[in-house]
Amino acid sequence: MQKTIFITGSTDGIGLETAKQLVQSGHHILLHGRNLEKLATAEATVRALANNAKVESYLADLSRMSEVETLVKTIAGQHEKLDVLINNAGVYTSSEPMTADRLDVRFAVNSIAPYLLTKRLLPLLGPAGRVINLSSAAQSPVDIDALLGRRQLAEGAAYAQSKLALTIWSRHLAQSPVADRLVLVAVNPGSFLGTKMVKEAYGSAGKDIGIGVDILFRAALSDEFAGASGQYYDNDMGQFGTPHPDALNPAKGDEIVAAIESILERTTIKP
Numbered sequence: 001m002q003k004t005i006f007i008t009g010s011t012d013g014i015g016l017e018t019a020k021q022l023v024q025s026g027h028h029i030l031l032h033g034r035n036l037e038k039l040a041t042a043e044a045t046v047r048a049l050a051n052n053a054k055v056e057s058y059l060a061d062l063s064r065m066s067e068v069e070t071l072v073k074t075i076a077g078q079h080e081k082l083d084v085l086i087n088n089a090g091v092y093t094s095s096e097p098m099t100a101d102r103l104d105v106r107f108a109v110n111s112i113a114p115y116l117l118t119k120r121l122l123p124l125l126g127p128a129g130r131v132i133n134l135s136s137a138a139q140s141p142v143d144i145d146a147l148l149g150r151r152q153l154a155e156g157a158a159y160a161q162s163k164l165a166l167t168i169w170s171r172h173l174a175q176s177p178v179a180d181r182l183v184l185v186a187v188n189p190g191s192f193l194g195t196k197m198v199k200e201a202y203g204s205a206g207k208d209i210g211i212g213v214d215i216l217f218r219a220a221l222s223d224e225f226a227g228a229s230g231q232y233y234d235n236d237m238g239q240f241g242t243p244h245p246d247a248l249n250p251a252k253g254d255e256i257v258a259a260i261e262s263i264l265e266r267t268t269i270k271p
Helices: 013-024 036-047 065-078 105-125 155-174 196-202 210-221 250-267
Strands: 004-007 028-033 055-059 084-087 130-134 183-188 232-234 239-241
Touching (some): 013 036, 013 210, 028 036, 036 055, 055 065, 065 105, 065 250, 084 105, 084 210, 105 130, 105 250, 130 155, 130 210, 155 183, 155 250, 183 210
Parallel strands (some): 004 084, 028 055, 084 130, 183 232
Antiparallel strands (some): 232 239
């Protein structure tokens, strides 16, 4: 059965390669990027592999919550149903670490935008939908002041904290009534894969990104993830595993979600 799958950050790296694999399996792919030229190139690349499958592209800067909301409205205006959301877009290094909303760009793109996208797209996803959030083996306790934009961190610390924040709210939301029967998982696609982010951050060519593509493909479609909502998949181990202890702490989940909701109160327009 053909699925409609939205992949953020799909102009290069794991996002683009996953889109290519999914479209070759006949699925309707919604691409996303923040650079118009790169997005057009990615769409042409994926479309060339599509056969009869559909390919669309959406432009938005996920560091700006107003653009995230516009993105949601655009998708909702063109689709009554979405089967899978893959929150793949991520930032490690940036020449502009603070966003227009006065947030650290790592928290904005890696934690807050995926939360907003997921919450706003829940009506399209419905009870049979899936949300796959790209986490990381790098997970560090979250400084709430840093999440709120009140304190700046070194890029490595901000990245690791943003990925734990994502992992925390993934489990928290999966266990809430609004995500009833929805499959919502956090996935570490594999450490030091050969993505642009790894090359910029560590100066390393990295490992085969096909490792990450394979697990995202499975998370989006396979039965092994059908009953896994709220769990964390560690692709370094090749199995469901245990995230940082804070992700298993309901009080931490409440704290992170409350902080993100307070950010959205001041950066977005209520639907």
